[in-house]
Amino acid sequence: MNLSIGKVGNFMVPNAYFKNIFEIDYKKLKKIGIKNIIFDVDNTLISYTEKELKEEYRKFIINLKKDFNIIIMSNSLSERVLEIVKDLDVKAYYSSMKPLKKNYKKILNKYNKEECVFIGDQFMTDILGAKRMKCKVILVDRISNKEPIYTKFWRVLEFFVIKILKRKNKFKKYQYYDNLN
Ligand SMILES: [Mg+2]
Numbered sequence: 001m002n003l004s005i006g007k008v009g010n011f012m013v014p015n016a017y018f019k020n021i022f023e024i025d026y027k028k029l030k031k032i033g034i035k036n037i038i039f040d041v042d043n044t045l046i047s048y049t050e051k052e053l054k055e056e057y058r059k060f061i062i063n064l065k066k067d068f069n070i071i072i073m074s075n076s077l078s079e080r081v082l083e084i085v086k087d088l089d090v091k092a093y094y095s096s097m098k099p100l101k102k103n104y105k106k107i108l109n110k111y112n113k114e115e116c117v118f119i120g121d122q123f124m125t126d127i128l129g130a131k132r133m134k135c136k137v138i139l140v141d142r143i144s145n146k147e148p149i150y151t152k153f154w155r156v157l158e159f160f161v162i163k164i165l166k167r168k169n170k171f172k173k174y175q176y177y178d179n180l181n
Contacts, residue, residue, distance in 0.1 A: 012161050013170045014127050014139035016178040021045065021119060021140055022060060025178060029117060030067055032181060034136075036111045037064065040098075040120030041074035041081055047144035048151075053084060061088055071107060073098070073118070075125060099129030108133060117180070123161050124154040136180060 018024050021044065029037070042048050045057050053061075064070055065088075072092035074081045081094035096103040098120075108116070118135055120126025121142040130137035147155065165171035 011131055012123060012127055013165060015117075015136045015180045016138045017171070017176050018138060018140050018178075019176060020143070021057070023176070024119070024138060024140075026064065026067065028178070028180065033115055034068065034117050035115040036069045036071060036117070038071045038073050038107060038116060038118045040118075040122070040126050041072060041084060042076055042151075043121045043142040043144060043147065044119060044126075044140055046084060047146065048148060049144065049146055051080075051083060053088075058088070061090070065090070069111070071111075073103065073107065098125040099132060101129075101132060104129060104133045104135070108135070122151070122154055123158040138180070141174075 016024070021039070039045055039061075045061070046053055061070060070088070070090045072081065072085050072088075072090055073096050074092070074094050075096050075098050076094060078094045081092050085092045093103055093107065098104075113133070113135055116135055118126060118130040118137040119140060120130075120137070121140050123139070127137055127139060162171060162173060166173075
């Protein structure tokens with residue numbers, strides 16, 4: 001992975017950035033032909049310290065299923081992910097090793113890339129992974145800042161990525177935007 005400054009500036013910019021999954025313009029997603037929404041789990045749908053989805057998230061996802069095929073893609077282990085999604089009746093990929101390509105390929109073998117959007121809270125896993133596959137990706141702010149040590153490691157790298165992007169006027173934390181088309 002070559003993360004030179006120039007490359008980061010053009011490569012790591014999310015297509016859209018929202019405060020949380022509720023703020024995303026799903027009508028627009030539908031309008032631009034998105035049929036499959038692939039959600040990250042930890043700190044996108046649920047905090048690391050919780051084991052069950054909050055009711056507002058659960059209801060929201062179930063409601064989204066009327067309009068989209070919802071897929072879950074998490075780096076967490078099967079036990080945690082399957083417990084979280086148990087009553088959602090959605091396809092779930094766990095131990096995904098984002099940003100590695102392997103599990104993205106599994107999903108993209110099934111669905112048309114142009115009709116997919118990935119949603120997550122981390123630059124070094126969610127954004128980098130989707131961008132490497134040339135997929136649309138939406139960043140959301142993390143739900144909580146309580147994170148395990150391996151996530152803290154990714155956040156250190158993320159800090160530098162955001163710094164570079166900020167310098168290039170491509171991204172600034174808490175300045176939300178939607179450049180999806
Ligand atoms: Mg996450």
